[in-house]
Every structure is written in C-alpha cells, then in structure tokens.
Amino acid sequence: MDISAEKLKRFRLLSNLSQELLAKQSGLSLRTIQRLEREGGGSAESLHALCATLNISAEQLQHNADPVQARWQRTTVISRLLLFIIAITALLGLMGQASGSSLYIYLDMMSLIIITSFLTLSTLVCFGFNGLVNAVTGLKYLASSQLYQQQATRDLVKLYSYIYKNCYGAAATGSLIGLVSLFNIYAASANTSQFFAGLHVLTILWLYAAVVAECLLRPLIYKLKNAID
Incomplete structure (x- = not known):
C-alpha cells in the first residue's frame, strides 16, 4: 500500500506520539x-x-x-525557449565546424531508432503506460517558473533518473550488438573501410544518448530536485 511518509509523520506528531509509542500502540x-x-x-x-x-x-x-502543479509565466516560457534555441544553434554550429561545415555525418536514423526504442520499452516495462505518458508530458516543466506537489515531483525525479541512466544503457547495448556485427563482417570480408564506417555509427549512438541525457534530462532532474528542496 502506498503510505505517504510525510503524512504518517504529520499525523503522528498531531497525535503527540513518538515513533516508539506509535510502534507499541499499532503493534x-x-x-x-x-x-x-x-x-x-x-x-x-x-x-x-x-x-x-x-x-x-x-x-x-x-x-x-x-x-505536479506548475506556475507558468509568459516571460519565463519565452526566455527558456530562446535559451534552448540558442543552445541548439550553438551546438549545431560547433558540430558543423568540427566536421568541415557538414552536419550530415551526425545524422543516423538507426541510432535514433535504437535509443528511442530502448528508452520507450524499458520505461514501459518498469513504469507502465502511465509512466511513459508522464515521462513525455513532464518535459514541459522545463519551461515552468515554479513547481509544487512534493510527492508527484519526487516521482518524476525517480522516473527521469531511471531514464537518464538508461540513455547510456541504450548506447552501451547498441554498441555491444554493433561491435559483434562489425567483427563478424570484418572477419568475413576484411573490409577496413566498412569496419570504420560502422564504428562511426556506434559513436553517433553515444552522441545521441549524451544529448538526451545531459541537455534534456539532467537540467529537468535538477529543476525538479530544487522544487523538492
């Protein structure tokens, strides 16, 4: 049964009972x-x-x-949106400079499918359909100015902390599967160029995982934890 720790302590204090007395009287x-x-x-x-x-x-x-109850202010929402656009633009600019003004080397549909599928399935298994819906809809709180409802906020922290770790779990799982395939292909054909092209795809997998975990989930977890404190 989902007993609230906060409510139990509050009702115990309202009844002027210590933990020892409550334990004795309740059995x-x-x-x-x-x-x-x-x-x-x-x-x-x-x-x-x-x-x-x-x-x-x-x-x-x-x-x-x-x-979770959130306070929304137009200035806050607009400022967060502008900051997000500026950050994405700066990131894409740096990626373009690093790759000789070409962003196509960072685009890989299979890596995106692996990350998305792994996170979706793992969240469904552990938190159910409602957990998946909460994970998607809870992203909006990045743009809120203030959050309320302590327990619901704690639940979101647990949910997003789990997904955060799974981002790298998805990258690690995809990399292991990819490496096995690459070594099998290389053993059969000894094609070095194909082998290194495959390694590039595995690198993109980690890049996608890091972008989701560090640019999206970590700031959201930090915001939710601050609301609790």
Whole structure:
C-alpha cells in the first residue's frame, strides 16, 4: 500500500506520539515505523494498523494522486525557449565546424531508432503506460517558473533518473550488438573501410544518448530536485 511518509509523520506528531509509542500502540516494530516515515510504502496490514491507531482513514494516509502543479509565466516560457534555441544553434554550429561545415555525418536514423526504442520499452516495462505518458508530458516543466506537489515531483525525479541512466544503457547495448556485427563482417570480408564506417555509427549512438541525457534530462532532474528542496 502506498503510505505517504510525510503524512504518517504529520499525523503522528498531531497525535503527540513518538515513533516508539506509535510502534507499541499499532503493534508494528519501531524499525517499520522508521522505514515508513523515511521511505513510505508498506503493506496493507501496516496501513490498517496505523489508521486504527491514529484514528484516520486509509485515504488520509496514502499519497495524493494529484499531478505536479506548475506556475507558468509568459516571460519565463519565452526566455527558456530562446535559451534552448540558442543552445541548439550553438551546438549545431560547433558540430558543423568540427566536421568541415557538414552536419550530415551526425545524422543516423538507426541510432535514433535504437535509443528511442530502448528508452520507450524499458520505461514501459518498469513504469507502465502511465509512466511513459508522464515521462513525455513532464518535459514541459522545463519551461515552468515554479513547481509544487512534493510527492508527484519526487516521482518524476525517480522516473527521469531511471531514464537518464538508461540513455547510456541504450548506447552501451547498441554498441555491444554493433561491435559483434562489425567483427563478424570484418572477419568475413576484411573490409577496413566498412569496419570504420560502422564504428562511426556506434559513436553517433553515444552522441545521441549524451544529448538526451545531459541537455534534456539532467537540467529537468535538477529543476525538479530544487522544487523538492
């Protein structure tokens, strides 16, 4: 059962109970009370025991299903959008200079498909369809001026932190598969140019993963964590 750590502590203090007294009156161990106030969660039995002791309903002790509340200001949204455009323009300019004014070497549809598919499937497996929807719609909070709703914000931090790590997991997985294929092709044909062309594709895979993780997800995670603090 999804017991709210914040609510449990608040109701315990309102009842003038210490953790030791709450544990004794509810029949739960002190370690369980400490864990629930730190992490939340818990079983149905723990929820019912705490509700009976604190004389509250189960709904009062569980997390709210409310989404993150954000304050939107036109100046903030426009400024964030302009900063994003400037950053992307500068990045593309640097990439063009590094490649002799040609950006085509950075375009690889297969790498994009690998990254997108891996992140989509892994998020679906671990967080379900609602988690995937929250991951996509939550990107809008990059442009908000202020965020509210502590628990929902924490949930987004966990979600995006998982996806952040999976960006590099997708690149690593794609690279391993690609290397096996490249070595098999090279062993059969000894074509050096084809081998190095394949390595270029694997490099692009890591570039895409880094752009998504560092330019999009890391700033969003930082913003959400600041809202919690």
